[in-house]
Amino acid sequence: MHPTFSMLRTLTLWLLLFCGLSSLVQAQSCNPFSLLPCEQVVKPLPYQLTFNGTEGGLKDKNNLSTGLLMALPHTRTRLDADLPVTYPAVNGYEPSRLVINTQNNGTLTLTTHKGIAYLNYTDASTGGRTNTQVNTLGTGFKVPAAPFTLETTLLNPVLKGKYAQQAGLWIGSDDNNFLKLVLTDKSDLVNTIQLRKEVAGKSGTADAVTSA
Numbered sequence: 001m002h003p004t005f006s007m008l009r010t011l012t013l014w015l016l017l018f019c020g021l022s023s024l025v026q027a028q029s030c031n032p033f034s035l036l037p038c039e040q041v042v043k044p045l046p047y048q049l050t051f052n053g054t055e056g057g058l059k060d061k062n063n064l065s066t067g068l069l070m071a072l073p074h075t076r077t078r079l080d081a082d083l084p085v086t087y088p089a090v091n092g093y094e095p096s097r098l099v100i101n102t103q104n105n106g107t108l109t110l111t112t113h114k115g116i117a118y119l120n121y122t123d124a125s126t127g128g129r130t131n132t133q134v135n136t137l138g139t140g141f142k143v144p145a146a147p148f149t150l151e152t153t154l155l156n157p158v159l160k161g162k163y164a165q166q167a168g169l170w171i172g173s174d175d176n177n178f179l180k181l182v183l184t185d186k187s188d189l190v191n192t193i194q195l196r197k198e199v200a201g202k203s204g205t206a207d208a209v210t211s212a
Contacts, residue, residue, distance in 0.1 A: 032073040034069055035093070049068070050106045051100055051101070051106035060098040060100045066108060066137065069138070069139045071136060074132045075174065098135065113134050117178070133175065167182060168180060172198075176198060192211045195209045195210075
């Protein structure tokens with residue numbers, strides 16, 4: 001994700017999901033994924049959030065609960081524009097960029113940044129550094145044997161046709177292995193829907209399907 005800001009609200013599930021984390025449940029600490037104990041970050045399905053500020057999990061800048069339990073660690077050094085790092089042991093979590101709005105059925109406003117979770121991305125504005133996304137937030141879950149559904153709602157996303165701006169759903173194990181379905185910018189007036197996978201840090205043209 002690479003814009004200046006956006007607003008999101010999940011209606012039935014969550015903004016982002018982590019899978020394959022059952023091995024973490026027995027651990028003493030969930031660094032670098034969460035400030036919470038590991039037994040608190042894996043939830044049964046379905047998991048629904050209303051962003052009312054009382055759902056537990058990681059806190060926003062005003063110490064309200066987001067309901068989201070984990071933050072994907074970025075595997076490369078955070079970009080200078082995204083400093084400081086509030087929690088070095090959980091480097092993907094930055095509460096100063098999160099705001100829970102309890103009015104109007106609850107929303108999460110997430111102020112985004114220059115970092116992006118994409119290994120092959122190079123751009124002079126980021127110094128060519130990649131896998132630097134901040135606040136890739138979600139919850140752990142055991143992948144069920146049966147099919148399951150992920151849903152989210154974007155409220156008035158602001159995509160200005162620059163910097164690979166994106167917002168949507170992400171599922172995976174780290175910033176080198178994931179599948180995402182996002183709204184992304186094509187120009188100042190046109191946004192598109194993209195489904196993209198990255199495996200072992202590689203994602204090319206053949207790994208993405210984008211709407212016209």
